[in-house]
Amino acid sequence: MKLFINLGRCIACKACEVACEKEHGISFISVYEFEDMAVPLNCRHCEKAPCIEVCPTNAIKRDGDGAVIINEEKCIGCYMCSAVCPYAIPIVDPIKELAVKCNLCADRRKEGNLPLCASVCPTDALVFGEINEIMEEKRKRKAERIVEAQRKAIEKIALFG
Amino acid sequence: MEKLILGLCPYCGMGCRFYIKTLNGEPVEIEIYEGGVNEGKLCPKGLTALDFLRHNDRLTKPLKRTENGFEEISWEQAIKEIAEKILEIRDKYGPDALGFFSSARCSNEENYLLQKIARLLGTNNVDHCARLCHASTVAGLAQTVGAAAQSGSYDDIPKAKVLLIWGYNPAETHPVLMRYILRAKDNGAKIIVVDPRKTKTAWFADIHLPLRLGTDIALANAMMHVIIKERLYDKKFVFSRTKGFEKLIKVVEEYTPEYAEKITGIPAHLIREAAVTFATAGRGIIMWAMGLTQHITGTGNVKALADLGLICGYVGKEGTGLFPMRGQNNVQGACDMGALPNVLPGYQKVTDGKRVAEIWGVEELPSEPGLTIPEIINKAHEGEIKALYIMGENPVVSDPNTKHVIEALKELELLVVQDIFLTETAKYAHYILPAAAYAEKEGSFTASERRVQWNFKAIEPPEEAKPDWEILRMLGKALGLKFDYESVEDVTREIALVAPQYRGITPERLKRDVEGIQWPCPSEDHPGTKRLHVESFATPDGKANIIPVEFKPPAELPDEEYPFMLTTFRVVGQYHTATMSGRSKALTKRWGEAYAEINPKDAQKLGIESGEKIRIVTRRGSYECKAKITKRIGEGVIGVPWHWGANVLTNDVLDPEAKIPEFKVSACRVEKVM
Ligand code: SF4
Ligand code: SF4
Ligand code: SF4
Numbered sequence: 001m002k003l004f005i006n007l008g009r010c011i012a013c014k015a016c017e018v019a020c021e022k023e024h025g026i027s028f029i030s031v032y033e034f035e036d037m038a039v040p041l042n043c044r045h046c047e048k049a050p051c052i053e054v055c056p057t058n059a060i061k062r063d064g065d066g067a068v069i070i071n072e073e074k075c076i077g078c079y080m081c082s083a084v085c086p087y088a089i090p091i092v093d094p095i096k097e098l099a100v101k102c103n104l105c106a107d108r109r110k111e112g113n114l115p116l117c118a119s120v121c122p123t124d125a126l127v128f129g130e131i132n133e134i135m136e137e138k139r140k141r142k143a144e145r146i147v148e149a150q151r152k153a154i155e156k157i158a159l160f161g
Numbered sequence: 162m163e164k165l166i167l168g169l170c171p172y173c174g175m176g177c178r179f180y181i182k183t184l185n186g187e188p189v190e191i192e193i194y195e196g197g198v199n200e201g202k203l204c205p206k207g208l209t210a211l212d213f214l215r216h217n218d219r220l221t222k223p224l225k226r227t228e229n230g231f232e233e234i235s236w237e238q239a240i241k242e243i244a245e246k247i248l249e250i251r252d253k254y255g256p257d258a259l260g261f262f263s264s265a266r267c268s269n270e271e272n273y274l275l276q277k278i279a280r281l282l283g284t285n286n287v288d289h290c291a292r293l294c295h296a297s298t299v300a301g302l303a304q305t306v307g308a309a310a311q312s313g314s315y316d317d318i319p320k321a322k323v324l325l326i327w328g329y330n331p332a333e334t335h336p337v338l339m340r341y342i343l344r345a346k347d348n349g350a351k352i353i354v355v356d357p358r359k360t361k362t363a364w365f366a367d368i369h370l371p372l373r374l375g376t377d378i379a380l381a382n383a384m385m386h387v388i389i390k391e392r393l394y395d396k397k398f399v400f401s402r403t404k405g406f407e408k409l410i411k412v413v414e415e416y417t418p419e420y421a422e423k424i425t426g427i428p429a430h431l432i433r434e435a436a437v438t439f440a441t442a443g444r445g446i447i448m449w450a451m452g453l454t455q456h457i458t459g460t461g462n463v464k465a466l467a468d469l470g471l472i473c474g475y476v477g478k479e480g481t482g483l484f485p486m487r488g489q490n491n492v493q494g495a496c497d498m499g500a501l502p503n504v505l506p507g508y509q510k511v512t513d514g515k516r517v518a519e520i521w522g523v524e525e526l527p528s529e530p531g532l533t534i535p536e537i538i539n540k541a542h543e544g545e546i547k548a549l550y551i552m553g554e555n556p557v558v559s560d561p562n563t564k565h566v567i568e569a570l571k572e573l574e575l576l577v578v579q580d581i582f583l584t585e586t587a588k589y590a591h592y593i594l595p596a597a598a599y600a601e602k603e604g605s606f607t608a609s610e611r612r613v614q615w616n617f618k619a620i621e622p623p624e625e626a627k628p629d630w631e632i633l634r635m636l637g638k639a640l641g642l643k644f645d646y647e648s649v650e651d652v653t654r655e656i657a658l659v660a661p662q663y664r665g666i667t668p669e670r671l672k673r674d675v676e677g678i679q680w681p682c683p684s685e686d687h688p689g690t691k692r693l694h695v696e697s698f699a700t701p702d703g704k705a706n707i708i709p710v711e712f713k714p715p716a717e718l719p720d721e722e723y724p725f726m727l728t729t730f731r732v733v734g735q736y737h738t739a740t741m742s743g744r745s746k747a748l749t750k751r752w753g754e755a756y757a758e759i760n761p762k763d764a765q766k767l768g769i770e771s772g773e774k775i776r777i778v779t780r781r782g783s784y785e786c787k788a789k790i791t792k793r794i795g796e797g798v799i800g801v802p803w804h805w806g807a808n809v810l811t812n813d814v815l816d817p818e819a820k821i822p823e824f825k826v827s828a829c830r831v832e833k834v835m
Pocket of ligand 3: 003019020023024027029042043101102103104105115116118
């Protein structure tokens with residue numbers, strides 16, 4: 001399961017940030033707003049996570065859902081994970097002074113709930129699921145649009161010859 | 162003990178549900194309710210809707226102004242003194258020296274009771290802030306289609322093939338509704354956005370028309386010109402269901418896209434493209450909000466959009482409709498309850514109040530339409546309104562021309578403010594009554610799609626604060642009225658008797674069907690109505706009136722002294738006067754600072770850098786904030802969010818029909834603050 005970012009659907013409402021902050025005390029997702037679009041960004045829970053590779057104490061592990069989790073007991077605060085992360089995700093927890101990041105709402109998942117940001121996101125800019133299923137859904141919609149355009153074209157030919 | 166109580170969002174008019182989790186009676190967090198119109202989704206305001214409830218600034222005791230400032234007094238004493246003063250003023254100056262501001266933030270029951278008090282005291286001087294948002298919609302739709310409400314449901318949106326979003330920015334003001342809009346786009350709908358700013362909603366537009374401020378009618382007329390010339394209108398619908406089409410043809414004749422280009426600044430070819438896209442889609446919805454309504458031609462603007470929808474046959478069918486989008490959680494309900502100077506509950510005209518008088522058990526009710534909010538403020542200024550009772554409104558920040566409002570409030574012999582915080586307005590009150598917030602009381606609220614939902618009580622109000630309906634019950638009794646309601650449900654039941662649209666909406670049903678009932682609901686076994694105007698319109702002869710309108714420029718245009726145009730808007734993380742949202746840390750941290758948008762070219766000319774402090778000056782006042790340089794706004798225009806007091810700048814000139822002020826256009830100049 002992945003927390004997929006549906007690029008081009010974000011309205012920069014920051015409900016995800018506020019929700020994450022309510023749940024974890026810090027927001028582990030950041031929304032960047034530009035003149036013509038916005039991008040929400042949190043940990044991508046990479047398949048070949050550089051952070052897992054580099055961590056000298058093996059503090060970073062993958063859980064059953066595929067979430068990449070930092071174990072704060074083992075973390076020594078060297079921030080090599082931050083250094084190698086392609087999205088600049090791990091940050092300093094201001095209280096514990098250790099590396100922290102999104103854990104895909106581990107507590108919520110244990111209770112069978114969705115990660116909170118995906119749960120609240122009004123536009124489905126964030127969705128939690130299997131990438132292939134999400135892609136299948138999107139592809140089907142693209143196919144429907146092709147058919148619609150095709151039908152319109154045929155109608156026009158029938159009308160105007 | 163932990164408890165989950167179903168909550169209803171106190172912010173916008175969408176009508177979102179969530180759970181309020183309490184621990185030993187205290188609110189702890191918002192949890193997701195996987196249902197309702199929001200389908201479990203929430204915006205940042207909904208997510209923080211508990212933050213202000215237990216804030217230290219809450220009003221907890223009735224206060225009375227004395228020489229030494231505000232002093233606490235008992236409820237009994239406060240109500241007694243207020244009632245005596247109201248009666249004294251009425252007897253001395255007549256009932257029309259009294260004014261009442263009801264509230265789109267309060268329940269149906271509370272609005273119902275306040276307007277009932279006003280009318281039983283003999284005046285129709287009762288109004289609420291719909292005057293400042295959709296008064297022009299109420300007037301414009303009443304004349305054209307006969308019902309001042311969203312004609313379809315949110316569910317119609319994904320079924321539409323074109324959405325014309327006019328002067329409305331749901332990405333900031335109704336984020337959850339964007340879900341329905343993007344679903345329509347997924348289904349292949351074209352999106353046309355009309356807005357002078359490139360709003361976040363415009364990010365999703367296939368066609369964005371950034372018109373000059375206040376030129377809406379010229380644009381709508383030009384679109385209709387194209388639709389008529391190219392014979393793209395719905396002939397069957399126009400001839401069988403409407404009247405007045407011939408007059409429209411004559412009026413829009415001169416509005417060629419080229420002519421409209423000169424007025425609106427939108428290239429003629431884009432106007433054509435938008436018109437053709439809209440008319441040929443087959444199913445379309447027009448949505449609008451303050452960018453359309455807050456103009457001196459507000460009522461005309463609404464009529465023009467109604468005309469446009471009507472000639473395309475986009476009313477009363479699946480995936481179509483005229484959608485005025487409601488900004489407050491109960492602005493629809495406050496209108497339905499007759500918290501308006503010209504109508505009684507259920508839009509029954511005050512000129513014909515016999516039926517209601519009978520139910521209320523009185524001989525007669527005042528039959529002259531009363532004064533609107535801006536008129537009450539003006540009359541208070543002139544000394545004709547002596548007493549003003551304000552429930553849950555903050556005109557000092559929400560109304561145009563702040564200075565004038567404050568001067569008017571200072572003239573009053575009696576100003577009572579009933580609220581949850583000491584608002585900017587309450588500072589001028591003689592009596593302040595502490596009210597319960599949404600989660601601390603019960604009652605019904607009506608969302609934008611005419612959906613009436615029950616608001617359950619989750620927690621107790623702080624200290625002595627009381628639900629507004631209870632305060633009004635005490636006041637009513639002290640005024641000698643027969644206000645022996647035992648519970649809020651008694652009021653809900655009386656509403657069902659008085660307002661025909663609410664006939665079958667009982668408290669029992671609302672508590673059982675927590676997803677609500679859409680009015681009109683004529684009987685207890687009626688499921689409610691998803692769509693209005695399906696077979697006939699709510700006009701006397703059942704036909705819609707197509708009412709052509711001519712373009713008229715805004716009241717203030719730029720000149721040498723004030724070379725810029727000024728408009729206002731809202732941001733997603735604050736709400737109106739920020740009384741509630743301004744008390745959430747999560748929100749103020751992200752949306753805490755006033756700013757003004759200015760185009761890079763204008764900024765360069767004025768030598769302003771991003772983040773520098775600027776002063777905006779209009780004929781009415783001046784306002785300082787940071788400059789935000791962005792191409793989102795066109796050259797010559799300045800845009801300011803109004804949450805932080807920008808209404809010192811705005812124009813209080815009124816639309817003559819609906820008496821809505823022209824918030825959206827002023828002339829201004831910009832100075833760098835050294
Ligand atoms: S909640 Fe969704 S739409 Fe809103 S900012 Fe986050 S990702 Fe974007
Ligand atoms: S922290 Fe960075 S590298 Fe590690 S899984 Fe997340 S996105 Fe990938
Ligand atoms: S999945 Fe949970 S922890 Fe991660 S960004 Fe979303 S809300 Fe925050």
